[in-house]
Amino acid sequence: MTSHTSDGTVAWPADLAAEFRRKGYWEDRTLGSYIHETADRLPEKIALVDGDVRITYSELASRMDAAAERLLQLGLKADDRMMVQLPNGWQFTVLTLACFRAGIVPVMALPAHRKYELSFLTDLSESRAIAVPDVIKDFDHQALAEELAASVPSLDMVLVSGAANPLNARLEEILAPGADPAGARTRLDASAPSPDAPALFLLSGGTTGLPKLITRTHNDYAYNIKATSVPTNVTEDTVYLGTLPASHNFPLACPGILGILFAGGRVVMLPGPEPRKAFAAIEREGVTLSAAVPAVAQRWIEHQEETGGNQLASLEVIQVGGSRLPDEIARKVKPVLGSTLQQVFGMAEGLINVTRLDDPEDVICTTQGRPVSEADEVRIVDEAGNDLPDGVPGSILTRGPYTPRGYYRAPEANARAFTPDGWYASGDIVERRPDGNLIVQGRDKDMINRGGEKISAEEIESLVYRIEDVTMAAAIAMPDEVLGEKLCLYITVKPGAEVTLEQIQTLLHETGVAAFKIPEHLVVVDELPATKVGKINKKELRADIAERLASASAHSK
Template identity: 50%
Template sequence: MKRAGTVPWPEHEAERYTAAGHWRGRPLGDWMWSWSESYGSRTALVDGATRIGYRELAVRADALAERLVSLGLGDGDNLLVQLPNCWEFVALFLACQRIGVAPVLALMPHREHELEYLAELADVAAIAVPDTCRDFDHQTLAAKIAGTRPRPVPVLVVGDRVEPGHVDLRAALRIEGDAEERRGRLDERAPDAGEVALFLLSGGTTGLPKIIARTHNDYEYNFRRSGEVCGFTAETTYLAVLPLAHNFPLGCPGVLGTLAVGGLAVLSPSPHPRTAFAEIARERVTITSVVPAVAHRWLEHAGDRTYDLTSLELVQVGGSVLPAELARELGPGLGCTLQQVYGMAEGLLNYTRPDDPSQVLRETQGRPISEADEILVVDAEGRPVPDGATGELLTRGPYTPRGYYRAPQHNQRAFTADGWYRTGDLVRWHPSGNLVVEGRLKDLVNRGGEKVSIDEVEDLVRAVPGVADAAALALPDPALGERVGICVIPGDGPRPTLETVHAFFAARGVAAFKTPELLYLVEEFPLTPVGKVDRRTLRERILALAEVSVPAQPKAQPSEAPAPA
């Protein structure tokens, strides 16, 4: 990999993965044209009233790729992408693959705090955003971020309002000139398949999220093998309701796994039951993927006979562990098969198989997709635990990179000297050969599938006026799985409240899903023997406090507000 800051697989491993056929040595942009040649007139994408065929998608992506080149972008550049689920997202992604530009996939809730960090870390050469989304002016923020960069950074905009000096992305997707001649010119620019194709974001346990470099070789295997395991075919109609910036709906198997086999990918702007159910009924969707919080809402609305859901065959659930009761009810409630998914943007993917016994489907989180996936379950000293015992999951494989991008110090902690990725997840092997996720070592909150770093939240809260110290906690929530709670030791100045914390986070431009939703004022934190905050004891105290109407500990007063939008 040419990009400075990336960590390559050892040469002997790369040769092994290539010899086994896992890595096929073709960039994703080349695969795009193979799909076009195989399925040309078939519809590839549905986005509301817009329907895009395979050949049209390839030709439009090429038109955009050449216009990106005219803006000065090329092999080795990075492009910050913050777009909702739309066909332009997919076309831009594929255009980047034609010319060696790697999209850095940001989430729509990210604001100045996160975007400025990503733009600097990846040294982005351009930024792509909608003009507005859910009443937020992304175009203005993108212009502000672009202005912080040491070189001119064009802002690409999807929408009806494109400010002077910015690039109208929809106009840049217009087809002009000879498509075959353009294809030939771009073929000459094709990047090496071992180079970075895209950057995904980590769950983020030590401050702001780390960036994960995924190559053309490893990511093509990621979605191809996922599609094989999940039974994707040309008859598949996949509904993307989760944000495409996430690994799950993008390539597990997701939209890319659907396109690779000639299926139809339907892009939904929202996972809300009314919106998603209407898409399922209209397009006869066969497969979709959701997080447990979305699955819970869908099950609550499954009795609504307004929509015909009989086409639905498989619902993938991942992002966080599916509660046992919901696992039992979901398949029968939606009239389809449940598939549990346990994976990570860092690589390793595990799926239950559709033909697994019902008990295995309900009780486990699946098994690895590849025979080349290596798994160790170890104790605190790094020693393998006995079969069936719980330990930390370590992994290596053909689609699990060997390090985060530009994070050498963090990589020393996150990876062993011989390349094992320390997931921080606690798992055990089930007698079926599947994994069961029992918990985690990492300090994070899994809020409806969005991972929130406890360290990052604490650092921000400590800067709030009137806060002497802060400890963040993952607190249970029946719908989202977990919410962000914060325990605060007041200091000098105004007494901190949830409202002042919210205002501070908003002023700092922090993504709303990271904002604490419960605040407890305490006099001190329980400590471990080595002087660290004893989060387990603190959490137990807070949960006990929450179970009574009058606080058991008068010094700890809870304050609660609605979840951030």
């Protein structure tokens, strides 16, 4: 009998699943079992640090199991979904592990998401619960969660970290250690989910509107974690600083928080990557490994160049991914930060590529690495689907034991992104070198990559058309030295009408769109260029904005 979540999930073919088991990629264990294994081995070792909170492995296991049982006592059941919209902190980690133990499927929302995204995701996943902070940066997440609970039929439970209103559950009480750890462990082991069951939902970058849900099973995600831990050299001596939003696949499991906990290392959590706080935490905790997007890596380099000092002495490796790291910044990492750069190119849909720590400096600084698993299959193809030789850029196709075969309840998206024989097309244009390392050249789809956060042009355009005076709209990526890309909007308007950037920004704020999706530049033109088949020629628009920016820069000098 399949679970409700499994009904909307595309399964691996049975013969492939059997092969993955036979070759040891899938170990038929649940994610929570790895935490217990570590806790049995290193009970008194510190597992998790969040400010003044320091949690040992035995306490982590106790909190995880106690919370799992409390969630079930609240009325949640195995296979129910829960929206998790928490900032980086011990609460995020313990709640996620508790869901794994109870068989509840967390939906990994971002703290930046607002009503527009959350209502869609909650409805699509039919989530029964949502976990939120009370207030962050003057935004009342609890009030929004209550609003969602009143409007989404499936949602009947609000869990709040911090000051919870009387009708909501206080998350810190749910996550407290248990009085009977051994009993809780025995009971949860007896009712553990199937290793093939959905463990969590990650969110896609989404090129055609709102994010899609990516089902990751216990088996495939455990392998994702273990396969990425090897080339990053994760051991029980690893001290990991998590500053990127933990609900992203990269800081969660590549190897990220879960990889370090599987190995018995220590996870240090910070709400953000601001250099002064991050550097202080690195020095205080003896951090050896961290992860960053290119904009963060650049800020850290600039801060170190400005301030100097020896705060980063313990930092051995910094992973950089989320978007392409410019070669000139890559070359500064080792001399300025003193740590080995590991470039990471991957996707929440599966395939992860990394440079190896012992690669030549040229490979580390100019490529985005190669697959972490021998079982990862990669093809580079032209527009007709023909395989291309090394050195020729093309679209990447991939499949393997941790690359799912389709999105959740998204047949149209699956028909676009997956071939009938299971190859996933991410939309990335890459070039493969003869040594197997990949160089990311860009995207073949309508996507803006703002410092690692993916923005669908189509989604923003559809919202802008709500302004009556806008006759045509085209959202494109414009180059930015810090973030890589920012969102630029080209529009045409009705004769005599005037539409301002502020007007568009206000509309999107009122719609409840995440702040990182708000356009930062507006160009009003008489006519948008078109291709021969009548589509808006965005290639021409990208060239136009690059020229405008270059001209403005030249005039400002």
